[in-house]
Amino acid sequence: MYKILLFLFFPIFMLAQKQKLEGTIVNSENEHLPLVSISVYNSSNLLIKELKTDNDGNFILEGITEQNIKLVVKNEGYSLFEKNVDLEKSAPLHIILKKESQEIEGVVMTKRKPLVKRKIDRLEFNVENSNISSLNAWEILKNTPNVTVNNNILSVKGSTGILVTINDKKVMLTGDELKNLLENTQGDEVKSVEVITNPPAKYEASGSAVLNIVMKKNKIEGYRGILSSKYIQTQYAKGVFGLSQYYKKDKLSIMASYYKGLGTYYREGTDYVNYEESRTKWISTMNRKDKNMSQNTLNFNVEYELDSLTNLSLNYSGFFAPKSFGTYNVPTIIYNSQDVAVSDYTTINDHRSRSINNSVSFQIDRKLNKRSSLSWVNYFTGNNAKKYQNVITYLNFAGESPREDNFLTNNKADVQLYSTQLDYQWKNDKLELESGVKYSLAKTNSTLDFSDNENGVLQYRPDKSSIFDYKEHNFALYSSLSYTLGKWNFKGGLRAEMTDLEGIVSEPYELNKNNYWKFFPTFYAQYTTESKHEFGFSYGKRISRPSYSWLNPAKSYYNLFSYYQGDPKLKATITHNLNLTYSWKEWNLDLYYRKEIYPSMEISYQEPSTNSLIYYFTNIEKGEAFGLSLYKSFQIKPWWNLILSENLEHNENYFKGIDGMLYKNKVWNWVSNISTSFTLDKSNDWKMEIGHRYYSPGIQGTFRISSNWSAYFVMNRKFFNKKLEASLVVNDIFRTTGQKVSTKYANQDNYFLDYGDAQGFTFSLKFNFGNQSVKNAKTIKKTTEQDRL
Numbered sequence: 001m002y003k004i005l006l007f008l009f010f011p012i013f014m015l016a017q018k019q020k021l022e023g024t025i026v027n028s029e030n031e032h033l034p035l036v037s038i039s040v041y042n043s044s045n046l047l048i049k050e051l052k053t054d055n056d057g058n059f060i061l062e063g064i065t066e067q068n069i070k071l072v073v074k075n076e077g078y079s080l081f082e083k084n085v086d087l088e089k090s091a092p093l094h095i096i097l098k099k100e101s102q103e104i105e106g107v108v109m110t111k112r113k114p115l116v117k118r119k120i121d122r123l124e125f126n127v128e129n130s131n132i133s134s135l136n137a138w139e140i141l142k143n144t145p146n147v148t149v150n151n152n153i154l155s156v157k158g159s160t161g162i163l164v165t166i167n168d169k170k171v172m173l174t175g176d177e178l179k180n181l182l183e184n185t186q187g188d189e190v191k192s193v194e195v196i197t198n199p200p201a202k203y204e205a206s207g208s209a210v211l212n213i214v215m216k217k218n219k220i221e222g223y224r225g226i227l228s229s230k231y232i233q234t235q236y237a238k239g240v241f242g243l244s245q246y247y248k249k250d251k252l253s254i255m256a257s258y259y260k261g262l263g264t265y266y267r268e269g270t271d272y273v274n275y276e277e278s279r280t281k282w283i284s285t286m287n288r289k290d291k292n293m294s295q296n297t298l299n300f301n302v303e304y305e306l307d308s309l310t311n312l313s314l315n316y317s318g319f320f321a322p323k324s325f326g327t328y329n330v331p332t333i334i335y336n337s338q339d340v341a342v343s344d345y346t347t348i349n350d351h352r353s354r355s356i357n358n359s360v361s362f363q364i365d366r367k368l369n370k371r372s373s374l375s376w377v378n379y380f381t382g383n384n385a386k387k388y389q390n391v392i393t394y395l396n397f398a399g400e401s402p403r404e405d406n407f408l409t410n411n412k413a414d415v416q417l418y419s420t421q422l423d424y425q426w427k428n429d430k431l432e433l434e435s436g437v438k439y440s441l442a443k444t445n446s447t448l449d450f451s452d453n454e455n456g457v458l459q460y461r462p463d464k465s466s467i468f469d470y471k472e473h474n475f476a477l478y479s480s481l482s483y484t485l486g487k488w489n490f491k492g493g494l495r496a497e498m499t500d501l502e503g504i505v506s507e508p509y510e511l512n513k514n515n516y517w518k519f520f521p522t523f524y525a526q527y528t529t530e531s532k533h534e535f536g537f538s539y540g541k542r543i544s545r546p547s548y549s550w551l552n553p554a555k556s557y558y559n560l561f562s563y564y565q566g567d568p569k570l571k572a573t574i575t576h577n578l579n580l581t582y583s584w585k586e587w588n589l590d591l592y593y594r595k596e597i598y599p600s601m602e603i604s605y606q607e608p609s610t611n612s613l614i615y616y617f618t619n620i621e622k623g624e625a626f627g628l629s630l631y632k633s634f635q636i637k638p639w640w641n642l643i644l645s646e647n648l649e650h651n652e653n654y655f656k657g658i659d660g661m662l663y664k665n666k667v668w669n670w671v672s673n674i675s676t677s678f679t680l681d682k683s684n685d686w687k688m689e690i691g692h693r694y695y696s697p698g699i700q701g702t703f704r705i706s707s708n709w710s711a712y713f714v715m716n717r718k719f720f721n722k723k724l725e726a727s728l729v730v731n732d733i734f735r736t737t738g739q740k741v742s743t744k745y746a747n748q749d750n751y752f753l754d755y756g757d758a759q760g761f762t763f764s765l766k767f768n769f770g771n772q773s774v775k776n777a778k779t780i781k782k783t784t785e786q787d788r789l
Helices: 002-016 137-142 175-183
Strands: 019-027 037-041 047-052 058-064 068-074 081-086 093-097 101-104 107-110 116-119 122-126 147-150 153-156 162-166 190-196 209-215 222-233 237-249 252-275 280-307 310-335 341-367 372-396 403-427 431-452 466-485 488-505 510-528 534-544 556-559 562-565 573-584 587-597 600-607 612-619 622-637 640-656 662-679 686-695 698-700 703-705 708-719 724-731 739-745 748-755 760-770
Touching: 037 058, 047 058, 068 093, 081 093, 137 147, 137 175, 137 190, 153 162, 153 209, 341 556, 372 556, 403 556, 600 698, 600 739, 600 748, 640 698, 662 698, 662 703
Parallel strands: 019 093, 162 209, 562 612
Antiparallel strands: 019 058, 037 047, 037 068, 068 081, 101 107, 116 122, 122 190, 147 153, 190 209, 222 237, 222 760, 237 252, 252 280, 252 748, 280 310, 310 341, 341 372, 372 403, 403 431, 431 466, 466 488, 488 510, 510 534, 534 573, 556 562, 573 587, 587 622, 600 612, 622 640, 640 662, 662 686, 686 708, 698 703, 703 739, 708 724, 724 760, 739 748
16 A cells, blocks of 8 residues: 555655756856856746856756746846756756847947956956957066066066966976067967966965966867968067967867067166275176077967867977077276276177977876866976077276187086876865875986186186086875855865975085975965955965076176076075955955065175176075055946056065175065057957056165156957958057166175167067857767766
8 A cells, every 4th residue: 555655646755856957157158157146036936046156167056846947147247048947857057158248339349258357266367359469478478467577577466486387387497588488479379367376285386476378279160270470670670470270170179380480689788886995887888689580489289088078188389499699799998986987898799599498298187977087197398408608808907918818608408397297176066175196307407618718728617617417306295175155265275295306516516405395285265245246365385496597506607707606505485475355346456465485586796806796596584575456447438448457565675795794675666557448440350559567666685676667559450350460569669668776785886777678569460261260069969978977
């Protein structure tokens, strides 16, 4: 009898069961949309539940006893979405939100996604479809919130210990080589820049902050290509030519690009050194002109969906500059205390250099079940550089016979990095767990051969030559947990890193070994109100290990009286970052504090006994800074936008002078970037932007850096149904970016004037061919692998 009753009441039991529905929300570009509000109504149109998508645009609706419901999806900038759902019959949902449009005076304006988006652990700056996508990656970084580029040095909120990654993979370049690579990376291939002030535990702990450049992925079926050319005119002409090709078919996606840059590079500088002891002033004028007629940037990426649970990807990127060369003619005049020229010498520096960088990565992503996945990434980077110089000096000193001096240097550096990382992720609608392990090995070999004519004949000098070998093993474990509790989001993590290093100097022989464990905690909290006000807090501890070139103690001579030198005993810098954030309707406000223990940097000192000016890397005692940054985008009219980016910071550096005394260098520093952009036609194909950047005086260790400002202009126009795109960029319109960098304490009194040849214009053309439109997404049938989840 009970079996019959059970059979009769079974349908009622089924209706009374709580239903479950999974889904994903994306936009028309198939980008997953996080934190989208979803309202659930019953058949009587009464609200019964509210929820939001997670960081990957997924949601799970459960705990509902109703059979027929209505979903209402709202997200700013997108049209309202409504759908009636039968929970008994419904399969997982794939909801596509369309961007909201409004028609004004015959002009159809489509709302774009916010230019800046605040996430719990980073600030995302969306580049695609903006005016600055016509720039290169280096210029894009200059326009990124919280990022400044001063004297070609990258900093985030005043901190210069920056780790640059492309698609989360470390770039093994610094200084001018990094700048050259980014200048040859086209902006239309950049999707976004992520400014990660307190990087989560998944990232290696190196660098006080991370700038992650996210490259676009191909979403268009079929074949398409982009042919581009760029002409740059500053003091001398430069050019970039390139071809990008994309192919996507079913499970296979391929991207390949090649860009060739060439031109003449120029930089003006004047050094002033006052020697108190001899009551003389030395003034050197160095206008540097270098030609580099072959800068080659290659990228190749292939992705293949092995099955519906497994993705494979292979990436190669290379930068080749086989020959950069130039001859500097540097006159130096020596004045006495009455400003009368008493001596002089002239340096002729004939030099050439070569740089090659190769990076290869291989990645496997595997879904283990509906909630967990595994990712394994391997990458190798090799950087090879050669620098040769022949320096002749003609000396005409008072009381001495005129004479000539000659020396040669040949410097070779080879850096190799291998890394492997395994990451595990598990998540549901409220919890997300990430954990992983990483091992990396870095090796560098640097050789300096020095020859001079001290004995009247040019010969090799082993006492001034050097071989430097460096090896560093790094092993890391990390784990982090994210939790969503109503309007609160929390994330915390811990990373442990073991570093084992060994540096050997040949002449004089020196061995430096070190082995240590360090722990790096991170914590984030974010609260979102009903009206989308977002309040956040984050803390992170970081380490900045010295660049390999900074550890090389060999003297790299500029001339007889000036050289650069590294230090194999440089300490790693420990940085503590605290951030309070607020965001609402594209208002982004950051209040921050930073403490650096033994920051390493390049400074200079003058040596009176030899009349030498020496540049070297060293650790200063400490650095402290606190500040406030503001970023806001104003949509004044549908066709007129204004962007305001401001940063005010108080910065202090404590350093020991050559006299052994402790000195403090401090400053209030203000960085301002204001730009306004206009859409000049109905079809949204003609855009213009005008901007202004200002840097108030700053500091770096012993240096005090003067203020500078610049104005720029950008115009972009598309023709022939967007097949052809032309851009004009004018930089440093009034030639105002020159700087004075000075050192003055104890008996140190020197400064240099520097101008990086920024004034000029760039004209570029881009032609799109092949398939440029996204085909309708096909319904993909579940495969056997997915059915097993």
